[in-house]
Amino acid sequence: MTIRTRLVVSTFLLQVFSMGLLGWGVLAVRQKYQVQEIRAVAELIEKTVERAAADSLIQKDDVALLSYMKFLQAQYPAIAQARILWKNGGRERAATVGGGLFGPQTRAKRFTVSDAADPARSIDVDLSLDYAVLEAPFWDANKRLAKIILSVWGATSLLGLVISFLIAGGLTRPIIELSRLAGEIGGGKLGAKLAWDSDDELGGLVRAFNGMSARLEEFDTVKRNFVSSVTHELRSPLGAIESFLQLIRDKIAGGTPEGYAQSKDFLERIAVNVHRLSGFINDLLDVAKIEKGKMECVLRPMELPLVANEVCQFFEAKAMQQGVAITNRMAVLPAVLGDADRVRQVLVNLIANGLKFTAHGGQVWVTGEQFRDGGARWIEVTVGDTGRGMDETDRASLFQPFTQGRNINEGVAGHKGTGLGLYIVKSIVDQHGGKIEVKSAPGQGTRISFSLKVAA
């Protein structure tokens, strides 16, 4: 049975039951008061008869009593029978009004009135009131009331049925839609969304579901980017190496002096590609370590300016070839706590990025400044460039793995990069307890700063 059917059936049953109970209660209460009202009517008739008997006794007018009784019986059809017995000393006279009976369907009452001045004179009256006639008008009203109650009962039950059907439908529709969507997502249609907005729990569920779906799509995109960049980053240098090897083989077979000279150049190119491949594989291994939480840095006192010098020298040839000036502007600084290999990796990554996006005639530099944060002394290392910079959107996703600026390859020839470098950089800085931040705007160059603690 569907949720909708269950909801509808249970609300309907509840409705029928509660309305029935209410109607029954109304009728029961009414009947209880009715009994008292019937008694009051009966007592009124009895009082009237008794007073009439007393009056006739005082006025000594027996005939008047008899005719008054007849009038009363016409007035009150409930009077089934009245037997009147006049007593005067030893003399007795009886009369009967009405042809009704005394019996279980009647209310019998006997009363005696006597003359205070002449105790020998008295009148006995036996009065029988027919319950059926007494109750008749009340029964009619009850029937009408019961009819009203029944029709209200029926109408509200029907209305309840319709309303609960609609409400249950409204409640279950997003659930049905969600389960359909979940099936679609399970089938691989990631990012599917449900257009449903309400302030209640269902709205919350739908929002959470849509968020989950979007996250899944994001993961999928990241995975695709990853596979595609890994494919490119592996295939491209491997293919180049393979082709160069074949070319070298042909040149050697040719045996010309130019062929040998070219082969030397090709060997250099193979070396660069092998270097690129091993760099990429090292990055992948680092990312695997980070994802497993196994990226560990051994912090020892180290000399920052020395490491910065080393890295700048490493890039000097490449910078010169590109027409970019590279300078280490670090003055003498106190030793910091760091893993020298990892700090070097950070600087290599940042300077390589700076060079990559800085055109001929530009500059790349490294600085180090001391600052205090509370009691601790820190050194802020900044790698700056006069390159093309980046906008807000690219800045926001800078340290995410496998993402690259949207126009990252615009005007940048050769290696496209994998989007892993800055993710690794941030993880290393995090491991050192430092902070990393970016200042950049399109056309304004880029400054990336990270902090390292001064060794005590």
Add this chain to the structure above:
Amino acid sequence: MAIRVLVIDDEEDYRIIIQEILRGAGMEVRLAKDGEEGLRMVKEAPTDVVLVDWMMPRMDGEQFCRAMRAEPSLKDMPVLMLTVKQTADEELEALHFGVDDFVVKPFKTVELLARVRAALRRTEKKAA
């Protein structure tokens, strides 16, 4: 007359490799670093076949093909796409924007030459 080939690739290594292979087979080779430069060069001088990389900065292989096919004089020039992409969907998509054949990196010397010659043969047949 030597076959005139235009090679468009942003990676210097591949430009050198392809140039070396094609020259070895006696073809005339010109090189371009991206789609924009390639488009200029294909308009500048007569060309028999174009080899273009898919993923490039500024103007990629797809944009290059669309721009080239829009020129009436270049409409029928054979274009070979250099790619590391391999899914059937992507190849199908590429056929739609006017690519005649694919050369998947890494490629063998003989394969590259065979594909270039096959593309030329098809155009000659069409012309005849």
